[in-house]
Amino acid sequence: MKYRSMKKLGLKPSAFGLGCMRFNGDASGDSTIDEQKAIALIRHAVDGGVNYLDTAYTYLNKTSEIVVGKALRDGYREKVTIATKMPLGAVKDRSSMEAVLAEQLRKLQTDHIDFYLMHGLDRKEWEAFKAIGAPEFFEDMKREGKIRFKCFSFHGPYEDFEYILNDYDWDMVQIQYNFMDVDNQAGTRGLKLAGEKGIPVVIMEGLLGGRLSGAPENVQALYDAFPVKRSPVEWAFRWLCNHPEVSVVLSGCNEKEQIDDNLRIFDTVQAGVMDADELRLMENVQKAYHDRTKIGCTGCKYCMPCPNEVNIAGIFSAWNNISLYCLDPAEDWGLKRIKENNNGANMCIGCGACEAACPQQLPIIEQLRNAWSELK
Numbered sequence: 001m002k003y004r005s006m007k008k009l010g011l012k013p014s015a016f017g018l019g020c021m022r023f024n025g026d027a028s029g030d031s032t033i034d035e036q037k038a039i040a041l042i043r044h045a046v047d048g049g050v051n052y053l054d055t056a057y058t059y060l061n062k063t064s065e066i067v068v069g070k071a072l073r074d075g076y077r078e079k080v081t082i083a084t085k086m087p088l089g090a091v092k093d094r095s096s097m098e099a100v101l102a103e104q105l106r107k108l109q110t111d112h113i114d115f116y117l118m119h120g121l122d123r124k125e126w127e128a129f130k131a132i133g134a135p136e137f138f139e140d141m142k143r144e145g146k147i148r149f150k151c152f153s154f155h156g157p158y159e160d161f162e163y164i165l166n167d168y169d170w171d172m173v174q175i176q177y178n179f180m181d182v183d184n185q186a187g188t189r190g191l192k193l194a195g196e197k198g199i200p201v202v203i204m205e206g207l208l209g210g211r212l213s214g215a216p217e218n219v220q221a222l223y224d225a226f227p228v229k230r231s232p233v234e235w236a237f238r239w240l241c242n243h244p245e246v247s248v249v250l251s252g253c254n255e256k257e258q259i260d261d262n263l264r265i266f267d268t269v270q271a272g273v274m275d276a277d278e279l280r281l282m283e284n285v286q287k288a289y290h291d292r293t294k295i296g297c298t299g300c301k302y303c304m305p306c307p308n309e310v311n312i313a314g315i316f317s318a319w320n321n322i323s324l325y326c327l328d329p330a331e332d333w334g335l336k337r338i339k340e341n342n343n344g345a346n347m348c349i350g351c352g353a354c355e356a357a358c359p360q361q362l363p364i365i366e367q368l369r370n371a372w373s374e375l376k
């Protein structure tokens with residue numbers, strides 16, 4: 001295992017951090033967590049050198065923290081740092097913040113949380129939380145030793161990220177990042193900004209929730225043609241660890257084989273590990289993915305609301321994602337929701353209001369029909 005540096009915090013986290021959001025249900029198909037399996041996975045990762053665990057109040061129907069707490073008995077707690085998250089929807093004032101943190105400490109069977117993150121913070125929420133005293137709460141909890149570092153995780157647009165990052169003395173930030181998200185959410189700009197400010201960055205969705213663990217034919221052909229053979233997972237993690245600003249890459253594993261594979265990969269990667277040929281390969285891989293785009297919709301939503309409530313941007317986004325990552329349309333939750341809410345392209349009456357508003361001048365009506373014939 002390679003260890004990185006969180007210079008500002010005086011820590012050396014493992015490059016691979018275990019995400020505790022994706023442990024499977026048991027063999028009966030029940031959605032509850034298979035506790036024994038999850039505990040064994042966590043301990044296996046720690047025995048292999050992982051010293052960073054990421055969980056949250058809400059994960060796995062609020063059971064993830066409980067399982068992490070159980071896994072960290074028998075001397076494992078001392079071997080790791082724990083990151084967990086404040087559920088923003090469940091707290092409304094100082095006393096509920098205190099009550100939730102107390103509950104989390106109980107569930108995690110510990111007297112302190114190392115990294116305490118505001119979960120999925122956006123700018124509006126940050127303003128609201130400042131107004132109810134979140135910064136003072138963080139400082140007080142730090143002083144009392146209940147948390148060590150004040151942090152946030154983020155999924156919004158770059159402008160919000162920049163604002164929140166510059167607005168408070170954060171100890172760490174967690175962002176979604178991978179070679180397909182360089183211009184999405186915080187993106188490369190956000191990563192660099194945090195790096196310039198000396199704020200450690202933890203990466204989530206490094207494999208886009210598993211979507212980059214395989215490769216479509218045109219991408220696989222590029223990997224196959226490269227003289228050194230590596231799996232798509234290894235290329236994705238290698239690309240991330242090549243960035244000096246990255247402190248930890250989280251990966252949510254639900255099989256021992258995946259943990260073993262990741263332990264092997266994260267033993268070989270460090271900042272600056274990729275040469276010019278490898279970087280060129282990854283640029284070509286990005287392009288090959290983008291070549292699979294069905295429609296150049298940017299999701300600006302100028303076309304919406306549709307008078308007949310067709311979710312135009314949602315349909316095009318699902319169409320592109322399904323094509324890019326070879327997904328099964330039946331498994332795409334966004335598309336599922338569109339169908340359940342009856343916002344599908346079958347509702348289009350061809351009035352053309354959307355086409356008149358589209359800054360890209362896309363032939364929306366015709367493309368909605370094309371999309372729906374593949375997605376329905």
Ligand SMILES: NC(=O)c1ccc[n+]([C@@H]2O[C@H](COP(=O)([O-])OP(=O)(O)OC[C@H]3O[C@@H](n4cnc5c(N)ncnc54)[C@H](OP(=O)(O)O)[C@@H]3O)[C@@H](O)[C@H]2O)c1
Nearest residue numbers: 019020021153204205206207208209210213250251252261
């Ligand atoms: N704060 C937030 O808002 C937020 C949001 C998302 C995630 N997170 C955190 O970040 C963690 C990481 O995100 P993520 O779970 O989405 O990570 P990810 O690495 O993008 O995706 C995890 C999935 O990748 C696949 N995988 C992992 N290692 C593999 C390997 N060696 N070979 C083949 N497949 C492999 C597995 O997919 P299969 O299950 O398909 O096998 C696994 O479930 C989460 O667990 C969670 O703790 C936080």
